[in-house]
Amino acid sequence: MNSLQKLPKAVLWDMDGTLVDTEPMWISGEHQLAEDHGVVWTEEDSLHLVGSDLLVAARYIKQRIGGDMTPEEIVDWLGGRVASALREKQEWRPGARELVEELRAAGVPQALVTMSYAYIAEPVVEALGFDAVVTGDSVTQGKPHPEPYLTAAEMLGVRAADCIAIEDSRTGAASANAAGCFVVAVPHAVTVPEAPFRAVVKSLDGVNLADLARLAGLGHAHQ
Known part of the structure; x- marks a missing residue:
């Protein structure tokens, strides 16, 4: 210098x-949630959420997939998956x-x-x-x-x-x-x-x- x-x-x-x-971890979780709710999740949906506050993202997901999960429960479900994956390996x-x-x-x-x-x-x-x-x-x-x-x-x-x-x-x-x-x-x-x-x-x-x-x-x- x-x-x-x-x-x-x-x-x-x-x-x-x-x-x-971690983006692939978040995105695969979003796809899984949508699939569980019988909804097609698009690449556009995933990219829309990159970098977002998790509750803001979860409200968007809730709006897209419907169902009984609250935004807080969506954050817990997705976050738990990503945390487990990160504990196993950091890319x-x-x-x-x-x-x-x-x-x-x-x-x-x-x-x-x-x-x-x-x-x-x-x-x-x-x-x-x-x-x-x-x-x-x-x-x-x-x-x-x-x-x-x-x-x-x-x-x-x-x-x-x-x-x-x-x-x-x-x-x-x-x-x-x-x-x-x-x-x-x-x-x-x-x-x-x-x-x-x-x-x-x-x-x-x-x-x-x-x-x-x-x-x-x-x-x-x-x-």
Whole structure:
């Protein structure tokens, strides 16, 4: 890293689709629920929910499938499946784990900011370790509201405007940008549009701390 570049005050990580490839787990659960209720679940339905607050997603599912399950029961059923799968195996997204380890070695604080609930995120938190963890069941307003990212920055004792957020969905990127973070978007299941204070990259494979700082313009125009 050259002397012009400064370290971000913190890096705030989304989980699903950014750190670990859980989207197929969520999607297969949605298909199973729909099938159990005699309803066809489409790819469009699944993509519509990527990055959403779990209860918001469950209300959408309830609307689509009908039946007797409450949104809370839908979250419990889907979340239980994903948590079990994650305990068995974590499919890391390319470059993500390596970047987490490099940031830790450099002393950059990191937070996990996920709409998954604490019991779902637990295996990932145990595997990687974070300085702060914000989960969907610990905030009042989920993504795309800025509260999750503002909460993470506050827990780390930094301003959100001094943080870099790493996200894979437009919902998550909108949440982080609304909080004032610079966003590095790594689209996975859905596209993420270009926007101010946002850099869209194809993959984190080979992306290091110096690349992150450069993307965020640290030491240059964006302070």
